[in-house]
Amino acid sequence: MQWILQQFEDTEKLAQALDRLDIPYTWHKVVPFVGDLQPEPVIENKDAVVLFGSYTLWRYAQREDLSPGVFKIRPFVHEEPWHPYLLNGADALFLSLRDIPNLLPKEDRQWFMRPVDDSKEEPGKVRRAADIVALAERVLALDEEEIPRGSLRHDTELMLTPPAHILKEWRIWIVNDVIRTFSLYKEGARVVYRPEIDQDAADFAEQMVRLNPRYARAYVMDICRTETGLKMLETNCINAAGFYAADLLKLADAIHHINGYKP
Secondary structure, X not given: OEEEEEOOHHHHHHHHHHHHOOOOEEEEEEOOOOOOEEOOOOOOOOOOEEEEOOXXXXXXXXXXXXOEEOOOOOOHHHOHHHHHHEOOHHHOEEEEHHHHHHXXXXXXXXXXXXXOOOOOOOOOEEEEHHHXXXXXXXXXXXXXXXXXXXXXXXXXXXXXXXXXXXXXXXXXXXXXXEEEEEEEEEEOOEEEEEOOOOHHHXXXXXXXXXXXXXXXXXXXXXXXEEOOEEEEEEEEOOOOOOOOOOOHHHHHHHHHOOOOOOO
């Protein structure tokens, strides 16, 4: 597998793991809004290339027909096997950005908002309804031709859910339907990165993977403990998700040997 890395703090950690595994890699910058890489990588085999860095790398991988390239995933909210386990899944609103000014009342009510697609257009976070409407109005005031790639657009579908009281949050890394590593990343309101997981949470994560086999060749799943039990938060693109306290030796080794898996 040929590894192409965009330089970030997290990918520098990944590079250290690749060094320990004696796996070569190259560093590249991404040209904003265009998606070209500098320097241009010399691709040895288009069917054995993986890219890690910002989510926009998928454009280069798709244009150059690289495999696995960037592991794109389907919107997790559309995956029926997971519906009963989603945090506030039954209470979610799904609105396109252009519909928000008319359908979301301007008020102080809090919503957790994120794009449905795993596009990184806007980070998921809790906002006041009035602030969400104001954000939508700012975007809608622009002609679509003015909006940069990778930004919220008029037709971006958003998911809004009532905020929940979360006690712990974990990130799980899955390759070929096997959990390879995990990390605690939040405890109450505190951000903490520790390579640990409660046993019942590990069992819950295994159950989620079994319920939806071959969802993607490789992906990240976030789960949480709430006052009413364990829930699934979301999935993310493994190529652009923070590593927290993951065991990068295990993760890099699994991805390096992913060839041959047929989704």
